[in-house]
Amino acid sequence: MNGAILVFWVIVALCVVKSAAFFALARFDPVNRPALWFSGAFLAAGISFLGEIVLATGLATGLAPGPTRMVIAVAMVIMFVLIAHGIARRYRIDMPAGGGLAIVAASALLYYLILDLPRADFTRQMLYQIPYALLSFLALSVIARARSKAWYDWLFMALFALIGLHFLGKPFLARWAGGVGAEPSAFSATLYAGLSTASGAILLLILSAAGLALLLADTAGRLIRRAERDAQTGLLNRAGFSTHADRHLLTLAQAEKPHEERRDVALTLIAVNRPAQPRTREQSVAALAALILSVAPRHALIGRMADFEFAILAPGSNLFAARHTAEELRKKLRARLGEMEGGLTLSIGITEREPGDLYADLLARGLWALEEAERAGGNCVRLAAHSQFDPLGIRQG
Known part of the structure; x- marks a missing residue:
């Protein structure tokens, strides 16, 4: 051969x-x-x-x-x-x-x-x-x-x-x-x-x-x-949202220079009161996911964090722009209440990025704001500014 x-x-x-x-x-x-x-x-x-x-x-x-x-x-x-x-x-x-x-x-x-x-x-x-x-x-x-x-x-x-x-x-x-x-x-x-x-x-x-x-x-x-991805809504699941949010905020923190103006990023956490009927729950989750997609900024990360919890990480949005989006979501939800059984309401907590913040920092403040909204009876929005919050969860006056 x-x-x-x-x-x-x-x-x-x-x-x-x-x-x-x-x-x-x-x-x-x-x-x-x-x-x-x-x-x-x-x-x-x-x-x-x-x-x-x-x-x-x-x-x-x-x-x-x-x-x-x-x-x-x-x-x-x-x-x-x-x-x-x-x-x-x-x-x-x-x-x-x-x-x-x-x-x-x-x-x-x-x-x-x-x-x-x-x-x-x-x-x-x-x-x-x-x-x-x-x-x-x-x-x-x-x-x-x-x-x-x-x-x-x-x-x-x-x-x-x-x-x-x-x-x-x-x-x-x-x-x-x-x-x-x-x-x-x-x-x-x-x-x-x-x-x-x-x-x-x-x-x-x-x-x-x-x-x-x-x-x-x-x-x-x-x-x-x-x-x-979450199979029911097509949104990022908790792990996917955390991974992408972590990566984005770490990149910002590494690229940030001293005395440089901060780059706006807002985190919005949304919790829904749970309808009693399982069939209504599934319909409500899908409808709410569609509403969130319709009001969220174009380049925002949107995730389903649990059965009735959602999150929006919006680059280019500050605390007040994120609040405007949250109120728009609540307004659209009220307009659709006639189509949904159970009378859904939302508790929403919002925080914004400070220089050097990682995802864990935003998440801690966002959860505090969300808990404040739930303690207030729900169906409202609460904000967590950096100057109003410390690592122990105590509001500063």
Whole structure:
């Protein structure tokens, strides 16, 4: 077994493993539909390289080498079409399935027409590589059409550009390396075969690893978001709200400079009197969550902290802006009381950020203000300014 055939076997194994990995990811996360396209793509690539082994070892002599060469070429085209469709699904770019079928059919016709041309012919070699290069640039163009791009999207674009140039450069590499072999079975013994398969294996490995990492990150992000959300209302749950609030306030505290004007952040805690009927409770919670979303500032964090407790962390809002929002919420709630059974009322406690405050500091003052509202009989708003509160929970006069 020469080096080129060994590399072919390595690539086949790689393709099977990657195809299985993408398929397992799609089964684990049914929302991750692009993983199925990638799974099919690497399975097609494995078939193409398996055909190369059949051709290079002479097994195709009794199996008609012409059809084997067609399978090799078309399977690789199918791989790139499936990858392009998977990327389009991942970036939410419209790409009709009929277009992919048309590309496969046109490429198959091209390969059939050039099948019997001399292997050493430069034009034949270039025509053979053009569909792969164009499909690589197609994948690049799909990512380029995405509305917003992260740094890794630019790396993917660069990778597909490199793959496209790699295919266009192959005929020139073949000429420099002494040709592709007079017969298909002689291909694996050429210098070009070693260089071409090695470079192709490296690019395929990078593409498969990068694609798997991207789709795994998508699934991980979905799982994290799902873990941070309350299933009934769609708001952040207690853990999710605390994590994001902690992170935001820690960032502000670290960026703050001495004698710098403070950056306004207000924390509003909301407690609801509980309706007696369980059915009414569920309806009330969903309705109240919708009301809070309608009055809260656009970039605020909103969380369901317990069954009938909510919180709003509003960057850019001070104590009085948050009070205005709270009164607006109470006003909207009164307007909807006729639609809700149980006569809901709210107890609301509000505090604002002081320089150096972390989430724990705001939460302590906010809970004190909320307790004051509940002690006052509920259905009211109470404020906790920093100058009116100490760590022991004693109001300062």
